[in-house]
Amino acid sequence: MTTQVEAHSGYKYKSDSNRLGLWLFIISDAFVFGGLLVSRFYLFAGERPELNQWLGVIVTFVLLTSSFFMYRADTDISYGNVKGFTRNILVTLILGILFLIGVVGLEWPTAPFSAGENAMSSIFFTMTGMHALHVLSGVIFLYIVYRNGKKGLYSKERHFPVEAAAIYWHFVDVVWVFFYPALYLMGNPV
C-alpha cells in the first residue's frame, strides 16, 4: 500500500480533488441561475420580454458552437495533440467574445426597454447580465489556458487547467440552454 503522503500528492490525486471542487462550485453556482429562473417565472408566468428573435437564436448557436470547439480542444490535449488544442481553444475564445458582443453589445442597447423600467426588464437584464459575467470570466479563463498552452505547459498527462476551463465553459453553455427558452421562447411577448 502506498503511504498516505504519496497517496495525497501527485498530479492525478490533486486533479481528482480539484475536479470535485470545481463540480461543487458548479452545483453552487447552478443555484444562482436556478434562483433567477424561478424568479423569472414567479414574476411572469405566461409572459416574456419582446426581444429580437433572430439575434437570440444566433447567439445561442454561437455559444453552442464554442462549446463544440471547447470539447475538441479538451479531447485534443487529452490525446497529446497540442497544436489542435491551441487552435480549437482560440476558436472557442473568439466565439465566446462574439457571444458577449451579441448579448451585451447588440441585444442590450436595442432592447425596447431599459434596465430600470419595470420588473420584466429588471429580470431580463439581471439574467443576461449574470450569464454574461460568467461568460466573461470564462473567456478570461480560456485566455489564461490558451496562453499557458502556447508556452507548452500542458501535456497529455498534465492538463487539468484545460479540463477545468472546459467544464466551466460547458456549464456556462448549459445555463444558456435554459435561459434561452426562458427568455426568448416561453410565454407571450409583452
Added chain:
Amino acid sequence: MDENKKTEEQNNGDYKDQKNIGIAVFLLLVALTIGEFFIGSIAADWNWPLWGIAIFKAVLIIYYFMHVTRLFGSSKEEGS
C-alpha cells in the same frame, strides 16, 4: 496499467471515436435547438416541450462534454 499496454493504433482509434462523439452530439444539439426555435415561434404557451428539450440538451452536454462520469472514478478509460 492498461494505459501502457495500449498500442499507438488503439490510442488513435480512441481519439477518433472521441472526436466523432463530439460531432454527433453537436449535431444533435443543433437539431434540438432548431426544434426549440420553431416550437417557440409557433406556440407561445407551449412550455413543457421546451423544458423537456432544454433538460435533454443539458443532460447531453453534462454527460458528453463535461464528462460528469469522471467524478466517479475510472477516468483513465476516457484518456484524461
Added chain:
Amino acid sequence: MRFYKLSLFRGLGFMLVGTFIGVVITILIRLLIGLPAWNAEPILVVGALFGAIAFMFGTRVMDDWFKWARGIDTPEPAEDSEAEGWKRFIHVSFDHKVIGIQYGLTSILILSVAGLFAMIFRTELAQPGLQFLTPDGFNTLISLHGIVNIGGILLGVAAMANYLVPLMIGANDMAFPRLNAFAYWINIPAIVMLLSTILLGGVDAGWTGYPPLSENLAKIGFSMFFLGVYLIGLSSILGGLNLITTIIRMRAPGMSYFRMPIFVWSTLATMIISLTATQLIGLSFQMVLFDRVFGMDFFNPNQGGNVLLFQNLFWFYSHPAVYVFVLPGLGIISELLPVFSRKPLFGYRWVALSSMAIALVGFFVWAHHMFTSGMADFLRVPFTYSTLLVAVPTGIKFFSWTGTIWRGKLSFQTPMLYVLGAISIFLLGGLSGPPNATVATDLHIHDTYFIVGHFHATMFGGYLFPFVAAAYFWFPLITGRMYSERWGKIGFWLMLIGFYFQSLFQMQTGLLGMRRRIADYDPALGVDFQQLVVSIAGFVVGLGLLVFITNILVSAKRGQVAEQNPWRSRSPEWYIPTPVWGHNYEKPFEVVGEPYDYGLEGSDYTSLGGVADTPADSAVPEPAAAD
C-alpha cells in the same frame, strides 16, 4: 515582522486606497455617461466593492493564484506562518489550524460586538418609555445585533470545522489551503462594511432586510448591509466547497463514511447547505441592491415586482441557515458525550444520518416564516407538516444523547457541563418550535417575543453552549495549556441561569402580546416586570461570556501546561504533540475500529493507539485546578 507587513493592516490600508480608487472611477464613469457626478449610494457601493477586492490583494492571499495564471508553478503553501506568536493570527497563513483559530477569534470578537448592541437596547427596554434611544437607532441596533450575530455564528461554525475536521479525518490540511485562507480573509472587509452601516444612516428594517422597507428608505447603510452579508455568504460557500472536498477525498485509510467522527458527519451536512442555499440569499440581496442602485423593480409592485419573491428567496437560505448554525453544535454534543460518559455513542449510524436528514428536510420548510405574509393559503398546511417533520431526526439525536448518558460513568468538567446545558436549552428551543410551525398558533405568536425567546433558545443550545464546550474541550490541544476549571464552571452557571430567565421571560412577554422590534411598550400591557428581568438576565449572560473569554485568554498565556490527552479521548488529534502547528501527522495512521467504543476493552479507533478503559478507572480524571 513590522506591523504594516501583517496581512490585516496591509489589507486594511489597501482597502482604504481601493475604496478611494473605486469612488474616483465611479465618478469618472458617471461623468462620462452624462449623469450628475455625485450620487452617494452607487458611488460608495462600487467604492466598497473595490475596497474589498483591494483588501484581498493587500493580504496576499491570492498571490499564488496569479502566479498560476501566468503559468508559474508554486510549491505547496508554507507550513509555517511567517509571523510569530500572536501575530500569527492576524497574518495570512495556509495552515488550517491557524485559520480555524483566526475564525474563532474573529467570531468571538464580533459576537461580543453584537452582544454589546443587545446590551444597549436591553437597557432601553428595561422600562417603558423611550430613555436614550431613538426608534431608528433602536431598530438599527436590533438589526445589527441579528445580522452581526449571524455572521459571528457562521464564523464560529467555520472555526470549529476548519480546526477539527482535517485533524479528525487524519489529513494534513484542507483540500484547498489557499481557498481556505481566502474564505477567511474575505470576512474582514465584510465585517467592516456591516459595522460601517451605523455611520451611514443605519439599517432600521430588521436583520431580514425585507423590501419594500429596505428598498425605499434612503439610507446608504442598507447597501453596505447587503454587500457585507453577500461577502460573508461568499466565504460560507467557499468554506463549504472546501470542507466537502476535504471530507470526501482526504480521509485516513480505513476511515469509511460510517467510521467518521459524528462531528465530521454534521459538518458534511452543514456544508451541503452552505454550499447551495447560501446562493439564494446572495441572489435576493443582490436584487435589492440592484433595485436600490440601478433603480430596478424586482420588489416594486407598481412596476410588476413582487415583495413576496424576496421572502421566498431569503428564507430558502435563511431557514436552512439555522441548521448551519446548530448542526455542528449538535455534532459537538454527540462528540463530547461519549468521552465524558465513557460509553459508546448510542445509535451512531442513526445520529450520523439524522444530520443529513435535518439538512435535507431543511430545504423544504422555508415558507413557515411566511404564514402571515399573504402567501397562498393552501401552502400553509404542507409547510406546517414539513416543518414538524424536522422534529423526527432531531428527536433521534435527543434519544441518542439520553441513551449515551444512561448508566454512563459521568464526570462533570466544564465542557461536559456546557454540553448538558446545551442539551437542556436546545430542548427548550425545540419544544417551543412546533407552536410556531403550526398555522393556528403561529398566527397569534408570529413576530412576538415568543419567537425571540424560541430562536434564542435554539441558538444558545445549538450553537453557543456547544461552541464554548468545544473551546474548553480542545483548549489543551490548541494551546497546550489547561484553562481554569473553577472560572469555567462559574461562567457556565452564570450563562445557564441567565439564559433561562432571559428566554422564558421573553416567551412570556410574547404570549402576553408584545411584538418584537419595537423600542417602547405600554405599561398597560403588563410586561414591565418581564422586560426588566430579560434585561438583567441578558447582562448576566453577557457576564458569563466575559468570564469565558477572560478565562481562555488568560489561560492561553498563564494556564498550567496540559498533559497529553487529558480527556482520554480516542480521537486521533489527541495523539500528536501539542500545541501543533504546521504538519498535523508526522506519519499516517490507519483507522482500525469504531470511533466511540469507549469502555469496551481492547478496542482501538486508530493505529495511533488508544485508551484502554478498565472498569476501575473509567471516569475522566479530574484535571488539577489551574488557578
